Amino acid sequence: MNASLVITLVGTDRPGLVNALAARAAECGANWLESSMAQLAGKFAGVVRLSVAENDVGKLEAALRALEGDDLRLTIERGAMAAAAGRTTRLELLGQDRPGIVREISAVLARHGASIEKLDTCCENASFSGEPLFRAEIAVQVPAGLEPASLKADLEALANELMVDLTLEGDTEN
Numbered sequence: 001m002n003a004s005l006v007i008t009l010v011g012t013d014r015p016g017l018v019n020a021l022a023a024r025a026a027e028c029g030a031n032w033l034e035s036s037m038a039q040l041a042g043k044f045a046g047v048v049r050l051s052v053a054e055n056d057v058g059k060l061e062a063a064l065r066a067l068e069g070d071d072l073r074l075t076i077e078r079g080a081m082a083a084a085a086g087r088t089t090r091l092e093l094l095g096q097d098r099p100g101i102v103r104e105i106s107a108v109l110a111r112h113g114a115s116i117e118k119l120d121t122c123c124e125n126a127s128f129s130g131e132p133l134f135r136a137e138i139a140v141q142v143p144a145g146l147e148p149a150s151l152k153a154d155l156e157a158l159a160n161e162l163m164v165d166l167t168l169e170g171d172t173e174n
Helices: 017-027 054-065 101-111 148-162
Strands: 002-012 031-040 043-053 072-079 087-096 115-125 132-142 164-168
Touching: 002 017, 002 054, 017 031, 017 043, 017 054, 043 054, 054 072, 087 101, 087 148, 101 115, 101 132, 101 148, 148 164
Parallel strands: none
Antiparallel strands: 002 043, 002 072, 031 043, 087 132, 087 164, 115 132
């Protein structure tokens, strides 16, 4: 039987960091299932999900811990193998940057019992005016019993209030 491990890492960005993690995982027979990593303000941050034989969990944890130091911190947690039931919806938002946008969107989603599966955000300059714009791309897990029209109406009302463009893409069943 295999165990699912979720590893988070944060440290000073440097060449070879991902390779060091991948090499230790491979040496312990772990399979790299999914990850999301980024360099932000000179720091490297990532989340990785590995699958490894239950008997090799301790060996893998020790190998990964050997990477830790002053400039790299890891957390290792057991994860679940099964996905939640429901629909996945993609949400895109673009508007003038200001504090609180993520808080407002996440509050509406939470009120409807929806869970953020993936959140990518950035600030960019508008092409002609140069004004700072906030862009968010969100994958949302919507509970099976939720009426999509209700969530859509609340998100559209919030978009009007925030004066942002908001697009909800098609649902996919899980």
